[in-house]
Amino acid sequence: MASQTAVTQWVLDHPLPVALVGALLTVRLLTSVFYPAKKSTIPHLPETIPILSNTYQYMTDMTTFLARCRTHLTAQTPIFQFRLGPEKIYMLTTARNIQALFRTSPAISPDKFLCLVYEHVAGFPEKDMNRIKADKTGRMRTPAGATKEGDDGSGLDRYFYPMHVIVHEHLVQAHKTDALALRFQSLFEDRLAKRFPLTTDTGESEWITALVYNDLLLSDTTSAATGTLAGTRILQTEPDLPNLLWEMDEGAAKLVWGLPKWMNRSIWRKRDALLAACRRHVEREWEGFDWEGEESKKDWEEVWGASVTRESLRWLKREGWEVGSLAGTLAVMYIFGSNANTTPVVGWCLIEILRSPTLFQTVRSEVAKAIVTDPVTSTRHIDIQKLLASPLLQSIYVEAMRLHVSMNITREVMEPIQVGGHELEKGSLIQAPTEVSHLDEGIWGAEGHPAGEFWAERHVKYVERVGEDGRTEKVPQFSMTGRASDWYPYGGGPSMCPGRFFAKQEIILTFSILVSRFDIEFVGWTHKDGSPSDRGPQNDVRWSGAASVPPDRDMKVRWKRVW
Numbered sequence: 001m002a003s004q005t006a007v008t009q010w011v012l013d014h015p016l017p018v019a020l021v022g023a024l025l026t027v028r029l030l031t032s033v034f035y036p037a038k039k040s041t042i043p044h045l046p047e048t049i050p051i052l053s054n055t056y057q058y059m060t061d062m063t064t065f066l067a068r069c070r071t072h073l074t075a076q077t078p079i080f081q082f083r084l085g086p087e088k089i090y091m092l093t094t095a096r097n098i099q100a101l102f103r104t105s106p107a108i109s110p111d112k113f114l115c116l117v118y119e120h121v122a123g124f125p126e127k128d129m130n131r132i133k134a135d136k137t138g139r140m141r142t143p144a145g146a147t148k149e150g151d152d153g154s155g156l157d158r159y160f161y162p163m164h165v166i167v168h169e170h171l172v173q174a175h176k177t178d179a180l181a182l183r184f185q186s187l188f189e190d191r192l193a194k195r196f197p198l199t200t201d202t203g204e205s206e207w208i209t210a211l212v213y214n215d216l217l218l219s220d221t222t223s224a225a226t227g228t229l230a231g232t233r234i235l236q237t238e239p240d241l242p243n244l245l246w247e248m249d250e251g252a253a254k255l256v257w258g259l260p261k262w263m264n265r266s267i268w269r270k271r272d273a274l275l276a277a278c279r280r281h282v283e284r285e286w287e288g289f290d291w292e293g294e295e296s297k298k299d300w301e302e303v304w305g306a307s308v309t310r311e312s313l314r315w316l317k318r319e320g321w322e323v324g325s326l327a328g329t330l331a332v333m334y335i336f337g338s339n340a341n342t343t344p345v346v347g348w349c350l351i352e353i354l355r356s357p358t359l360f361q362t363v364r365s366e367v368a369k370a371i372v373t374d375p376v377t378s379t380r381h382i383d384i385q386k387l388l389a390s391p392l393l394q395s396i397y398v399e400a401m402r403l404h405v406s407m408n409i410t411r412e413v414m415e416p417i418q419v420g421g422h423e424l425e426k427g428s429l430i431q432a433p434t435e436v437s438h439l440d441e442g443i444w445g446a447e448g449h450p451a452g453e454f455w456a457e458r459h460v461k462y463v464e465r466v467g468e469d470g471r472t473e474k475v476p477q478f479s480m481t482g483r484a485s486d487w488y489p490y491g492g493g494p495s496m497c498p499g500r501f502f503a504k505q506e507i508i509l510t511f512s513i514l515v516s517r518f519d520i521e522f523v524g525w526t527h528k529d530g531s532p533s534d535r536g537p538q539n540d541v542r543w544s545g546a547a548s549v550p551p552d553r554d555m556k557v558r559w560k561r562v563w
């Protein structure tokens with residue numbers, strides 16, 4: 001009787017795992033009826049209870065699941081399969097297989113995963129979700145499945161292609177990205193000037209003790225990046241926006257796969273709060289904005305921010321999409337998705353630079369080469385193009401992304417396709433976990449610098465060059481030769497992240513501005529609330545497989561602005 005009560009109590013105390021196991025058992029039963037096992041040469045990921053164990057671990061403990069993937073995915077066995085409930089998933093690695101995944105082919109589509117994001121995270125209304133799900137025509141001008149030559153898809157209700165065109169015109173083109181980077185730089189420096197005012201007597205600010213990640217980056221970088229992409233007006237009318245965004249971030253990875261509302265109401269409430277703020281903004285500003293005027297042609301204006309945001313929303317409205325889809329696009333593509341992925345990487349770059357006094361000084365000298373002084377006003381600024389040319393700074397950026405972006409890049413098999421000598425079944429999913437390729441010792445390991453460790457110079461090589469005086473000298477060069485395909489934090493192929501150029505500029509600019517304009521002293525490691533911690537930060541495993549992974553602890557520093 002006592003043990004029966006204990007079991008009942010355990011069940012009552014653990015509603016989530018119990019409900020999940022119940023649901024999985026049902027799925028298992030239905031699956032064995034509707035999906036009878038077919039013979040396949042692709043090995044299965046071992047598990048104790050068929051379908052259940054792997055699914056449960058995938059949903060509840062991605063870090064351990066990915067650690068198992070790292071042991072099972074090898075050069076000899078670069079692909080295996082497992083079931084995530086009713087879905088068959090192939091997990092794969094090696095540059096060759098990844099390249100196959102990223103090629104433009106009607107047999108492979110990235111849309112299913114994006115649809116999950118639109119539906120569960122961006123909250124697109126049902127009618128619009130049906131339009132997106134019905135669009136099987138891909139991102140190319142010629143619709144996938146076009147039957148006659150010259151078919152340009154006119155007359156079809158397309159979503160992915162027109163959005164692809166807008167995003168590429170306004171985000172990928174170099175002059176657009178450069179304009180965004182300049183805007184970010186000026187908004188970020190304005191924030192810093194307000195927060196760390198220079199005193200008239202010393203020309204420097206007061207010393208301030210603060211947490212690098214939770215105090216500074218989560219507020220000041222977020223405001224500058226949001227102001228750049230989504231405009232500064234929304235930050236004035238919805239001042240709580242940065243908090244809403246980071247509150248939603250706590251559970252966003254769980255939302256993607258459609259976690260039912262009753263299982264975690266607070267995550268849904270936070271999502272709804274961010275979406276509601278964006279919806280209010282769209283409703284408040286739409287009518288008053290002159291959609292034909294001068295402002296509507298600029299690279300940036302304060303109401304919608306970057307032209308990519310304005311043009312995405314303009315297109316959706318013109319094509320009859322509901323206001324909920326406009327708000328979801330603003331919230332998830334241009335506010336949440338961008339901040340939630342760039343900020344953790346900036347955080348890691350800073351943590352690595354500041355924890356080593358030698359690296360801090362080296363980075364400072366490197367950034368100094370990109371500082372330009374105006375001959376008339378004597379004011380200084382950082383020249384972004386010079387900064388981005390630095391081999392060391394690029395290497396630090398690539399290294400932080402390698403170690404701290406963990407995404408299972410997902411594709412759907414639309415037609416049976418051969419990958420790595422195996423035929424993959426139509427209707428199944430393929431995932432390439434960045435965590436497996438990015439931590440591969442054989443690819444990234446170097447003597448004294450194992451793949452799992454941060455090494456600022458991992459992507460710098462020294463090449464001989466004949467100088468102007470005729471003497472041979474060794475100069476540093478940024479290099480990923482031979483391993484570029486094993487680094488894919490931005491995915492690849494037609495759906496490759498179009499924000500990657502801006503993200504790189506934002507990340508390198510942010511840590512360079514802080515390191516060059518501030519004197520900084522390390523005080524100690526802390527928990528997120530500022531209480532002392534006995535260790536430095538590690539990846540916060542709750543984000544594994546789904547995003548850039550933030551640090552689970554923080555770094556307390558004393559700093560003052562010196563210019």
Ligand code: HEM
Pocket residue numbers: 110114164167171229333334337338339341342345405407409410489490491492493494495496497498499500502503548
């Ligand atoms: C470190 C920062 C970032 C990371 C790691 C990242 C990563 C990714 C990944 C992995 C994808 C899916 C690619 C695929 O399936 O092949 C993606 C898509 C996308 N990203 Fe990013 N991203 C970052 C920053 C940004 C920024 C700053 C923006 C916007 C300004 C952005 C906008 C988008 C959009 C619009 C898509 C969808 C593309 C499509 O469906 O064709 N991302 N991103």
